[in-house]
Amino acid sequence: MTTFIIRRLGGLVFVIFGVSLLTFFLAQLVPADPVAAALGSNARNEQVEAYRQQLGLDQPVVTQYAIYMGRMLQGDLGASIRTRRAVADDLRDYLPATIELTLAALFVTILIGIPLGILAALNRNTWIDGGARILALIGGAMPIFYVGLVLLGVFYRQLQWLPGPGRLDSTVQPPTNITGLYTVDALLTGNWLVFGNAVSHLILPAITLGLFSTAVLLRMTRSSMLEMLGQDYVRTAKAKGLAQRLVVGRHVFKNALPPILTIIGILFGSLLSGAVLTETIFNWPGIGRYATTSVTTLDYPAVMGVALVAAVIYPLVNTLVDIGYSVIDPRVRTH
Amino acid sequence: MQATASAAPIPTRRVLSPNALMLRRFTKEKTAVFGLLVILLFALLAVFAPLLAPFDPLAQDIPNGLAPPSAEHWMGTDKLGRDIFSRMLYGARISLGAGLGVVIMAGLVGTLVGIVAGYVGGWLDEALMRVTDIFFAFPSLILAMAIAGALGPSLQNALIAVAVVTWPVYARLIRGQVLVLRDREFVLAARSVGASHGLILRRHLFPNTLSPLLVQASFEMGTVILAVAGLSFIGFGAQPPTPEWGVMISEGRNYITTHWWLTFFPAMAMLFAVAGFNLVGDGLRDVLDPRLRR
Numbered sequence: 223m224t225t226f227i228i229r230r231l232g233g234l235v236f237v238i239f240g241v242s243l244l245t246f247f248l249a250q251l252v253p254a255d256p257v258a259a260a261l262g263s264n265a266r267n268e269q270v271e272a273y274r275q276q277l278g279l280d281q282p283v284v285t286q287y288a289i290y291m292g293r294m295l296q297g298d299l300g301a302s303i304r305t306r307r308a309v310a311d312d313l314r315d316y317l318p319a320t321i322e323l324t325l326a327a328l329f330v331t332i333l334i335g336i337p338l339g340i341l342a343a344l345n346r347n348t349w350i351d352g353g354a355r356i357l358a359l360i361g362g363a364m365p366i367f368y369v370g371l372v373l374l375g376v377f378y379r380q381l382q383w384l385p386g387p388g389r390l391d392s393t394v395q396p397p398t399n400i401t402g403l404y405t406v407d408a409l410l411t412g413n414w415l416v417f418g419n420a421v422s423h424l425i426l427p428a429i430t431l432g433l434f435s436t437a438v439l440l441r442m443t444r445s446s447m448l449e450m451l452g453q454d455y456v457r458t459a460k461a462k463g464l465a466q467r468l469v470v471g472r473h474v475f476k477n478a479l480p481p482i483l484t485i486i487g488i489l490f491g492s493l494l495s496g497a498v499l500t501e502t503i504f505n506w507p508g509i510g511r512y513a514t515t516s517v518t519t520l521d522y523p524a525v526m527g528v529a530l531v532a533a534v535i536y537p538l539v540n541t542l543v544d545i546g547y548s549v550i551d552p553r554v555r556t557h
Numbered sequence: 558m559q560a561t562a563s564a565a566p567i568p569t570r571r572v573l574s575p576n577a578l579m580l581r582r583f584t585k586e587k588t589a590v591f592g593l594l595v596i597l598l599f600a601l602l603a604v605f606a607p608l609l610a611p612f613d614p615l616a617q618d619i620p621n622g623l624a625p626p627s628a629e630h631w632m633g634t635d636k637l638g639r640d641i642f643s644r645m646l647y648g649a650r651i652s653l654g655a656g657l658g659v660v661i662m663a664g665l666v667g668t669l670v671g672i673v674a675g676y677v678g679g680w681l682d683e684a685l686m687r688v689t690d691i692f693f694a695f696p697s698l699i700l701a702m703a704i705a706g707a708l709g710p711s712l713q714n715a716l717i718a719v720a721v722v723t724w725p726v727y728a729r730l731i732r733g734q735v736l737v738l739r740d741r742e743f744v745l746a747a748r749s750v751g752a753s754h755g756l757i758l759r760r761h762l763f764p765n766t767l768s769p770l771l772v773q774a775s776f777e778m779g780t781v782i783l784a785v786a787g788l789s790f791i792g793f794g795a796q797p798p799t800p801e802w803g804v805m806i807s808e809g810r811n812y813i814t815t816h817w818w819l820t821f822f823p824a825m826a827m828l829f830a831v832a833g834f835n836l837v838g839d840g841l842r843d844v845l846d847p848r849l850r851r
Contacts, residue, residue, distance in 0.1 A: 233690065240691035251707040363831035365783055367790045368806055368824040375814035495696025499787050513699050514791055517706035525703050532696040 226548060230541045234534075241533040242526070243296060246287050248543025249522035255406070278463075299527040304519045309527035311511060317531065320388060320508030323500070324493045326428035331435040331489060336482065339443025343451060344470065360541035361437030370430040370503040377426060385423050387505035394419045427504040431497060435489040442485045446478040453477075462524060480547065487543030584846045595833035599826075603649040614647040614800040621817050629806025633818035635809060637798075642818070643820050644800035651801045652830060654717055655785045656778040662720040666775055668766070672758060674728065675735025697722045701784065705793040712785075712801065715794035719784050723777060730773055734766040736756020743799035770843040775838035779831035779850035786827060802827050 260272060274280050278289055293300065300310035342354035378386045385391055389404055397407040397416045405424070408417035420516055452458065459469045498510035505511075509528050518522035565644075573581065584590055602609060612630075620640030626633045631643035674685040704718035738744060745809065747757050786803030788794035795801035797808060803821040809819030 236687060237694045240687070241694055243697070244691060245703070247708050248703055251704075308600050336728055359832050359835065360828065363779060363783075363828050363835055365786055365790075365803070365806065365824055365827050367787060367803075368820060368827075369677050370807070371810050371813045371820065412819060491696070495698050498696075498698045498702065499791065508700070513702065517702050518792070519708070522703075522707075525706070529695065529699055532699055533691075533694040536696065537690075537694045 227545055229542060234541060235342065238530070238534055242291065242530055243287070245522075245526040246290060246527045249526060252520055252522060259350055267371050277405060288368065289369070296529070299530065300523040302304070302516070302521055302524040302527075304516065306523040309524050310544060312512065312524065313527055313531055314402075316507060316509045316512045319506055320479070320494065320497050320501070320510060321504055322389075322403040322429055323424065323431060323497055323508060324490065326424045327432035327435065327493050327500075328490055329495075330428050330432035330485070332486065334432075335436045335439030336443050340447055340475065341441045341445035342440070342444045342554070346448065351444075354444065358437040358440045358444075361433045364433065366430055366433060367499045367503055369433055370427070370500055371425045374503065384426055385419070387503075388414050389423055389507065390419050391423075423533060427500050427506055430503070431500040434496065435452075437492055438489060439485060442484055446481045448472060448473045450478045483547065484543060487540050490539050494532055519525050564585065579844050583840055585849070586840040587841060588836050590844075592833040592836025592840065595829050599649050599653060599830050599833065602646050602652045606643075606646040606669050608642075610643035610646045611678060612643040613796055614639065614644040616640075623812070623819075625816070626818055631823045633816070635805075635819050639798075639819075640801075641818060641822055643806075644805060645802070645826050647800040648802045648823060648826065649806060649830070650711070651795065651799065652782045652786065655712070656781045656834075659716050659720045659723065659781045659785070660774050660779065662714070662716070662779050663724040663777070664727050666720075667724040668731050668763075668770065670724070670728040671731025671733075672735055672762065672766070675732040676739060676754070676758060676762065682732070685728070689728050692725040695722070698784065698787065701788060702791070702793055705788055710793045710796065711788070712795040714797065715785055715788045717789070718793075719781055722784075723781065726777065727770070727773060730769055731766050734769055735762055738762055738765050768841075772838055772842045772845060775834050775841055779834040782827065782831055782834075 227317060247333050261273060265273075271280075278286055281289070289523035290300065292461060297310060301307065301314070302309050302312055304459060305312055338354045342351040344353070372448045374386065377384045394416055397486050398411050400410055407416060408414070408420055439516055456473055459473050460466075464472075497506075498514060500506065501508045501510035502514055509531065513525060513528040516522075516528065567840050608654045616639065618634065620638065621634055622638040624630055624638070631638050632645060633791050635639055635644075670689075672686055674682040682710065701715070701718040701722045703789045704721055704841070705715045708714040708717065744757060747761055753762075785794055786806075787802070789796075789803030791806045792807075795804050797804055805823040806820045809823075811818045
């Protein structure tokens with residue numbers, strides 16, 4: 223068990239190293255001069271040179287990378303050219319918004335995907351199954367930026383049932399910062415008004431972001447359930463007169479669960495990544511939007527920071543899922 | 558002892574070649590055939606767009622802007638009076654072309670890496686797979702955005718970016734196939750009669766990786782179409798006034814409730830094209846790999 227965990231974490235360190243190398247290489251690719259872009263066209267040559275030295279851009283590439291790595295290991299991701307703040311500080315501000323949105327989308331995914339997948343499998347080849355499969359097909363093929371725009375247009379602009387872009391109404395003060403997740407912080411401080419407002423702001427972006435993963439989870443749950451329903455022990459359980467509810471709950475779903483859990487772990491990672499489009503549409507102050515603005519302004523220290531953090535979270539979540547998985551099912555450790 | 562020879566003729570069954578058999582199985586998958594028809598329709602629309610389009614997709618007619626669908630403009634016009642139907646047709650060219658281009662680029666690189674990794678094995682395999690790990694760890698859209706941003710926003714650079722992000726999928730897939738195949742009897746037999754590595758790779762290993770490759774490519778077409786449109790939507794892909802579906806939705810975003818046709822038709826085009834490829838991918842997988850049949 224311990225060696226399994228150590229091996230996975232060792233792989234993680236390697237991946238982080240690789241990701242930093244890749245982003246660093248990308249930053250070198252940029253043809254435009256970020257320094258000139260940051261200082262504007264009126265900057266004098268010596269100003270540009272001084273800023274360049276300050277950023278270490280006058281050093282050879284290898285030295286630059288060594289400096290970058292050395293700082294990174296101390297948690298220093300450099301300074302953003304655009305915001306002139308430490309990238310780590312920027313990320314600390316933006317990351318909680320993305321995590322909150324991702325968790326909300328995952329909640330939507332699980333809430334809809336698993337029950338519908340089970341229903342579809344239990345009612346195979348009926349209209350329920352057909353409907354669920356069409357939903358999965360549409361969810362997997364719909365451009366989510368269109369879905370987001372339509373939801374905003376209908377439920378915010380037209381019907382005014384739900385609030386518009388942003389994490390809170392402009393009249394509402396954010397809760398005391400504890401975790402950075404507004405809903406959690408509002409709950410912790412017992413601030414129900416803020417909690418309700420934060421939740422209502424989460425609904426539309428969470429549905430938008432969660433649509434694709436709902437489709438994936440629905441399909442996965444359906445096929446995993448179908449596979450288990452065809453097993454001999456299910457027939458035995460039915461034959462001995464066990465109620466359908468118990469057969470499904472106690473036998474089928476439990477055994478269908480491992481692949482479903484794995485896919486949820488993978489989906490969490492892809493949701494973090496997919497948040498870019500959703501955050502743009504809903505003006506959500508998360509790392510996706512931070513990355514978009516940073517790329518637009520060629521602020522590559524910031525882009526590298528986002529990439530690094532995202533690239534750590536994704537394998538970290540998958541590693542955690544794998545470890546959890548190996549606790550539930552010891553057979554996977556040998557693979 | 559030929560007494561039975563003249564008796565009732567033995568009912569003969571035509572023996573089908575494996576390919577014909579697969580084709581027959583595929584045609585039995587109704588949803589897959591539907592998907593294929595949708596793709597074919599889009600392909601025809603894309604190829605014959607210049608003949609089919611009633612208007613120049615870039616021609617502006619501002620007095621006639623934001624006109625709802627009518628007999629003249631089947632899908633209405635956008636704010637600059639451009640015919641949406643014509644733009645959607647040309648958009649099919651761009652999206653299908655983009656999908657095909659990226660799938661071929663990424664598929665070639667990925668297949669090559671996968672075959673080499675799987676066949677050679679050892680430290681080279683280990684190294685190449687660790688490289689794919691790094692790419693998988695990256696959130697793909699952020700990486701694609703960073704690449705497209707670094708190269709400068711254009712459709713071509715968006716395609717390169719998406720190809721860079723997607724090749725590891727093929728590499729992993731093909732490597733897995735080659736690992737299984739490499740120790741199979743027919744490969745060992747070929748090796749024992751002195752076939753060169755090149756010949757074994759070309760004649761024995763590569764053809765046997767084609768079916769999973771085809772399935773993956775079909776799914777990837779859908780993914781790539783969405784990714785390229787997404788990049789264009791946020792400004793890192795095709796640029797206005799290009800009649801690209803993502804650009805069209807971006808241009809019509811402020812009219813979503815007031816003039817729905819600006820964004821609805823390109824979105825539906827994308828939905829159908831992507832769903833078509835996904836259905837074909839499902840069907841192909843069921844046909845080519847009956848073990849996964851559910």
